[in-house]
Amino acid sequence: MAAAADILDLYRARDQFDFYAAMIAFMRDVWQxxxxxxxxxxxxxxxxPRWADSAVVLERFxxxxxxVDTVEGLIERRVQIAGPDDPRALRNRxxxxxxxxxxxxxxxxxxxxNAQVRSAQAAAKRxxxxxxxxxxxxxxxxxxxxxxxxxxxxxxxxxxxxxxxxAEHEWARRATxxxxxxxxxxxxxxxxxxxxxxxxxxxxSHAERAYQAFDEVIANASHTRRxxxxxxxxxxxxxxxxxxxxxxxxxxxxxxxxxxxxxVDPLNARYLAYLHSRANRSSNKNTPDLTATETLKAxxxxxxxxxxxxxxxxxxxxxxxxxxxRTLITELILATxxxxxxxxxxxxxxxxxxxxSLARMISARTPTVADIQRRLDSRGILLYLGxxxxxxxxxxxxxxxxxxCLPDRFIIDDVxxxxxxxxxxxxxxxxxxxxxxxxxxxxxxxxxxxxxxxPLGAWLSSRSAVTVLDGGTLGYIxxxxxxxxxxxxxxxxxxxxxxxxxxxxHAIEERRRQAGNATPTTLDAQIFADPAFDPKFExxxxxxxxxxxxxxxxxxxxxxxxxxxxxxxxxxALRECSKATVVQWLTHGGxxxxxxxxxxxxxxxxxxxxxxxxxxxxxxxxxxxxxxxLTACGVGRGPRRVGDPGVSDLSGAFIxxxxxxxxxxxxxxxxxxxxxxxxxxxxSLTSGRxxxxxxxxxxxxxxxxxxxxxxxxxxxxxxxxxxxxxxxPKYRECDERRGPPPRTATWWIVAIALAAVAxxxxxxxxxxxxxxDSSSDQ
Numbered sequence: 001m002a003a004a005a006d007i008l009d010l011y012r013a014r015d016q017f018d019f020y021a022a023m024i025a026f027m028r029d030v031w032q033x034x035x036x037x038x039x040x041x042x043x044x045x046x047x048x049p050r051w052a053d054s055a056v057v058l059e060r061f062x063x064x065x066x067x068v069d070t071v072e073g074l075i076e077r078r079v080q081i082a083g084p085d086d087p088r089a090l091r092n093r094x095x096x097x098x099x100x101x102x103x104x105x106x107x108x109x110x111x112x113x114n115a116q117v118r119s120a121q122a123a124a125k126r127x128x129x130x131x132x133x134x135x136x137x138x139x140x141x142x143x144x145x146x147x148x149x150x151x152x153x154x155x156x157x158x159x160x161x162x163x164x165x166x167a168e169h170e171w172a173r174r175a176t177x178x179x180x181x182x183x184x185x186x187x188x189x190x191x192x193x194x195x196x197x198x199x200x201x202x203x204x205s206h207a208e209r210a211y212q213a214f215d216e217v218i219a220n221a222s223h224t225r226r227x228x229x230x231x232x233x234x235x236x237x238x239x240x241x242x243x244x245x246x247x248x249x250x251x252x253x254x255x256x257x258x259x260x261x262x263x264v265d266p267l268n269a270r271y272l273a274y275l276h277s278r279a280n281r282s283s284n285k286n287t288p289d290l291t292a293t294e295t296l297k298a299x300x301x302x303x304x305x306x307x308x309x310x311x312x313x314x315x316x317x318x319x320x321x322x323x324x325x326r327t328l329i330t331e332l333i334l335a336t337x338x339x340x341x342x343x344x345x346x347x348x349x350x351x352x353x354x355x356x357s358l359a360r361m362i363s364a365r366t367p368t369v370a371d372i373q374r375r376l377d378s379r380g381i382l383l384y385l386g387x388x389x390x391x392x393x394x395x396x397x398x399x400x401x402x403x404x405c406l407p408d409r410f411i412i413d414d415v416x417x418x419x420x421x422x423x424x425x426x427x428x429x430x431x432x433x434x435x436x437x438x439x440x441x442x443x444x445x446x447x448x449x450x451x452x453x454x455p456l457g458a459w460l461s462s463r464s465a466v467t468v469l470d471g472g473t474l475g476y477i478x479x480x481x482x483x484x485x486x487x488x489x490x491x492x493x494x495x496x497x498x499x500x501x502x503x504x505x506h507a508i509e510e511r512r513r514q515a516g517n518a519t520p521t522t523l524d525a526q527i528f529a530d531p532a533f534d535p536k537f538e539x540x541x542x543x544x545x546x547x548x549x550x551x552x553x554x555x556x557x558x559x560x561x562x563x564x565x566x567x568x569x570x571x572x573a574l575r576e577c578s579k580a581t582v583v584q585w586l587t588h589g590g591x592x593x594x595x596x597x598x599x600x601x602x603x604x605x606x607x608x609x610x611x612x613x614x615x616x617x618x619x620x621x622x623x624x625x626x627x628x629x630l631t632a633c634g635v636g637r638g639p640r641r642v643g644d645p646g647v648s649d650l651s652g653a654f655i656x657x658x659x660x661x662x663x664x665x666x667x668x669x670x671x672x673x674x675x676x677x678x679x680x681x682x683x684s685l686t687s688g689r690x691x692x693x694x695x696x697x698x699x700x701x702x703x704x705x706x707x708x709x710x711x712x713x714x715x716x717x718x719x720x721x722x723x724x725x726x727x728x729p730k731y732r733e734c735d736e737r738r739g740p741p742p743r744t745a746t747w748w749i750v751a752i753a754l755a756a757v758a759x760x761x762x763x764x765x766x767x768x769x770x771x772x773d774s775s776s777d778q
Contacts, residue, residue, distance in 0.1 A: 017060075020051035038088065044074060045092050049099050056106050060311070064103045071096050087132035093123040094137050098144045107315060107596055108639045108648075110151050117145050135171050142172065146180050155191075159184040175217045175227035179234065182213030186238050187410075190388075194411050210238060218254075229258055233271045240275070241389050245283045252279060266306075267324070270299040274328050277335045288339035293332075300325075300332050300352060307355035314616075315596040315639065316357040316647035325352070326473065326643050330387045333403070342403040343369050346394050349385070353503035358647040361656055364507035372502055373398050375509065379724060380463035383502070384451070386412060386473035393451075395459060404453065409474055412450050416477050419443040423478060424667050427710045440711065441483070448482035448490070457485055465495040465692055465724055469502065472645035476637065476666045480699065480715040491715055492703055495696035497661075497723035500646025504655075509722045512626065512660040521581045524560040524728055525682065526625070527552050529586035531569035531604040534612045539588050539602060548675055552584075555683045557731055571609040574622055578658070581727055582685060583625040584678065585614075589632030589665075599635045599650045616653035624659040627691055627727045629681065631674050636664030636718060651720050661691045661721035673713035677702060688730030692723040 048071050055064035075096060078089045101116035120141045127133040142165050149158040162181045165172035189206035192199040217223050217231035232255035239248035252275045259268050273295045280289040303325055329352050337345035347369050353359055354366045372381070373396065381396040386409030393404040406412070422440050430436040452460065460466070468479050480491025490496065499505035529552075530544040546565075553561035562580070564573060569587065577583045588602040590613070597616040605612035630636065630650060638648030646652045651662040663681075677698040684694035695717065702714040 017051065017054035020047055020054065041074065041078060041088070045071070045095060048074075049095055052099050053102065056102055068096070068100050068103060071099060085126070085130060087127060087130060090123045090127050090130075090132070091134070091137050094120045094140045097123070098140045101144045101148065105147055105151055107313075108317070108641060109596060110148065110639075112593075113144075113148050113151070117141075117148050120144055135169070138169065139171055142177070146177065150180060150183070153187070155184040155187040159188065175220070175223040175231070178213045178217050179227065179230055182210045182217075182231070182234060185210035185213065186234070187388075190241075190408070191410065194407075207238075207242065211235060214238075225258065225262055229255065229268055232258055233268070233275065236275050237278075240278050240282055243282070245279065248282075249279055252276065266302065270303060270324070270328055273299045274331050277331050281331075281335055281338060285338070288335065290339055293335040293339050296328065296332050296335060297348065300328050300348075303328065304352050304355045308360065312357055312360050314357075314361075314647075316641040317644045325355075326385075326387060330385060330390070330392065333385070333392060337403050342394070343401045345403055346383075346396070346401050349383075349394075350502055353501045356501055356504065356644050356646075357641075358500050358645075358652055358655070359503045359507070361647070362504065362507050362511070364503045365510075366503055367506040369401060371506060372396065373401075375506075378462075378464040379467065380459065380465075381467045381469065381502075382452075384468075384470040384474055386470065391474070395456065397459070397463070404455070406453065407450055412447070412474055415443055415447045415450060416475055419447055419481065420476070420478070420667070423481065423712055423716065425712070426670065427712055437710070440481070444481045444489070444711075445483040445487075447477070448484055451477070451479075452482060452484060452490070454485055460484065460490075460494070463494065465497070466490075467497045467499055467505070467724070469499045469505075470645075471501065472640055472642045475640070478666075478711075478715055478718075480718075481711045489703075489711075491696075491711075492700055495690070495692040495724070496718075497692040498718055498720045500652070500720070504646060505721065508655065508660050512722050512725075521579055521625075523562055523580040524556050524686075525553065525582040525584070526562045526564070526577065526580040527584045527586065528564050528569040528573060528603075529584075530565050531587050531602065531612075532566045533588070533602055534605045537602060537612070542587065542671060544586065544671075544675065551679055552675075552682055555679070555686050555732075567604050567606075570604050570606040570612075571614050571618055572606055573603075574614065574618070577625045577628075578623040580625050582627045582629065582682075584629035584631060584682075586631045586674070586678065589630075589635040591634075597638055597648050597650075597653065599638055601630070601632050601635060601650070616650055619653045619657050622657050624654050624657045626658075626660045627685075628654045628659045628662045629678070630654075630662065630664040631669065631678060631717070632665075633668040634665060636662075636666045636720075646720070655721055659721065661719055661723045661727070663691065663695060663717055663719045665716045666718060667716045669716055670713055673702060673708050674717070676708065677714060677717065683732075685726075685728050686731040687733065688726050688728065690724045690726050691719050695719050 048067055052064045052067040052071070055067065071092070075089055075092050078086060078092070082089060097116040097120035101113040101120075104110070104113035104116065124133060124137055124141050127137060142161070146158060146162060149155075149161065159181060162172070162177050162184070166177065166181075185206040189203045189210060192203035192206060195202075214231040214235040218228050218235070232251065236248050236251035236255055239245075239251055252272075255275070256272060259272060273292070277289065277292040277296045280287075280292050307325075329349065332348050333345045336348045350369070350372075351366060354364065358364075376396070376398040378398070381394070383394040383396065384406075385392040388410075389408055391406040391409055391412060393406050395402040395404065419440065422436055422443065425436060427433050427436065466479075468477075470477065478491075479496055480489075482490045484490060484493070527549070529549055530542040533539045533541065544565075549563050549565060553563045555561075569585075585601055590600050590602055591598040592600050592613065592615055595615055595617065600613045600615040603609075603612050603614055635650045638650075638652070641648050646655070649664070651664045654662050677695075680698035680701045681691075681694045684697040685691070689697065699714045702708040703711075708714060
């Protein structure tokens with residue numbers, strides 16, 4: 001919540017943006033002739049950052065980035081005039097770093113924002129060596145650093161940095177830093193409580209320091225009313241989280257009294273409704289407060305309307321803009337479940353999904369719970385919403401909806417991080433493969449116990465397939481690796497798919513159903529593999545042989561599949577993708593650092609596209625095949641959009657241009673295992689199986705082979721979208737129990753069959769020789 005306030009409280013009125021824009025436009029012609037004047041330079045450097053800050057608040061990020069570029073140009077000109085060690089230029093480099101960092105934080109690009117922290121610190125260190133480091137420059141560095149640490153949830157470092165600054169500088173004793181210090185200690189208290197074994201002493205110590213920080217702001221009349229309101233609501237919320245209901249009720253009353261002393265802005269009105277609802281639910285668990293629930297529902301509805309009124313961003317909204325909605329939506333779900341049941345609570349969540357970037361870009365209609373259930377048959381849905389205090393899990397099938405409460409997202413993230421760290425490491429490069437395997441088994445079991453609790457056992461066993469949604473709140477979790485209570489692995493027991501939201505998936509299914517055969521394809525499959533990489537990328541050629549490529553298309557009837565290799569694999573070839581039902585790209589994946597949606601495919605260069613890379617931006621204006629398979633390292637990953645998922649990676653980009661289902665890996669994948677999986681996937685698709693079932697068949701085929709049994713080889717490729725319906729006609733039969741056997745197994749089966757036939761013929765020939773004698777005897 002504090003992270004959202006940091007950005008949103010910079011400027012709230014649109015007229016500030018218009019004021020700075022008008023002033024600079026009016027004076028620009030005069031300034032152009034006097035840019036070398038220090039007074040003019042300083043004046044510009046005071047106006048442009050303020051204009052950019054207001055652009056960030058209004059989510060006009062293109063304008064903000066243009067202003068950042070303008071400021072950078074002014075600084076470069078100053079450096080040319082006065083030299084690189086000019087104190088004025090160094091101080092403004094810090095201003096520039098903070099401005100760039102704010103833009104990147106708002107876009108969810110935390111790594112790039114952290115790079116700006118290092119740049120600002122380097123400039124401050126140089127100023128210090130020149131004896132020119134002033135309070136304003138130090139404050140700018142601290143402001144950016146604390147925001148980034150908060151975004152990374154590095155609360156231990158955050159607390160240490162602020163406490164040191166408060167001890168050394170008078171200016172650091174502002175309400176802003178004390179509030180952030182309180183937030184940091186609040187989180188550290190929770191972490192100490194969940195540590196094994198629980199550290200009650202540390203938890204209590206951090207809690208007391210959090211309350212002390214909030215109380216110092218509340219008690220100081222010199223702080224602004226806005227800061228005191230923030231401290232009031234954070235303190236009340238923390239007390240509720242600790243179960244101190246009586247104290248929390250008094251804190252809420254104080255918050256409301258302070259709020260009534262002036263205009264009641266929408267932000268604090270929403271928080272007041274949230275606190276009243278949570279306090280009632282905490283103190284009267286079996287007695288719903290219908291008035292509080294309706295007030296909160298109206299507040300969330302207005303918030304969704306506000307989001308829908310803002311411009312849609314191609315890269316989605318970052319964490320900072322979802323902090324407040326996630327808190328309010330979670331409380332609305334819990335209050336609605338208490339008042340009206342679990343199905344009503346799920347509908348309350350679905351009603352907020354229309355504000356998601358991907359939902360808005362594909363013009364998704366908000367479905368009802370009945371709409372979702374009507375299409376499930378024997379499948380099931382697991383929908384997770386991770387928050388600070390609890391992780392909500394909706395268990396959905398064709399007839400029922402059940403809401404479960406799991407541990408908070410920080411507990412889950414600890415185990416998830418450990419599992420993903422081990423999965424990213426190739427078994428062949430591990431220093432101790434046996435220990436690595438044991439760690440994966442242990443952590444996948446622990447994560448399975450957290451996310452798939454025991455009551456789910458019978459439910460899972462009765463489901464034919466599972467779709468997982470987590471809204472981005474839990475990070476990327478490989479559910480394929482999770483172990484169930486009986487020791488089995490979920491991904492080897494059930495086909496699994498993923499979805500950005502129920503609203504988005506329903507819209508994709510509806511879009512595909514309405515399209516039908518309106519635009520029949522001329523090919524079943526196109527496979528683009530092993531591009532001729534530009535030498536500038538310094539990439540190793542893929543070790544794909546023509547024989548392997550022909551095997552991929554060889555599972556299709558003659559003339560129904562096409563293979564393109566080498567120089568044919570270009571961005572221009574993307575224009576042909578709509579003529580096939582299934583399109584696969586087998587190449588290297590990478591990141592374009594300067595782009596927000598950074599995932600990209602390395603392709604061959606051409607005259608039309610000398611860059612030789614395909615990013616989300618390049619897909620604009622194209623029409624995608626219904627099923628896209630992206631077998632390239634990490635292209636299913638993008639900047640985390642907590643609460644606004646599915647829009648920042650290549651999977652979302654292909655869905656936006658017409659794909660109904662996309663397979664893509666979130667991590668690096670091994671080439672030879674990927675080729676083997678690809679062959680099995682295409683074989684299953686031609687057996688009339690769905691993408692999720694085809695991926696399941698391929699996963700089991702590799703897992704049954706000792707050479708490829710490690711989950712590193714078969715569990716890092718995921719499928720999103722409408723993944724549980726077939727995309728191709730049924731050309732061949734397939735073993736319903738095990739899926740298609742591996743190619744090597746096929747040859748063994750043929751060899752054994754031939755040997756059996758040969759043996760039978762030999763016995764038959766011997767029988768033919770002896771029969772006449774037997775007959776004569778009779």
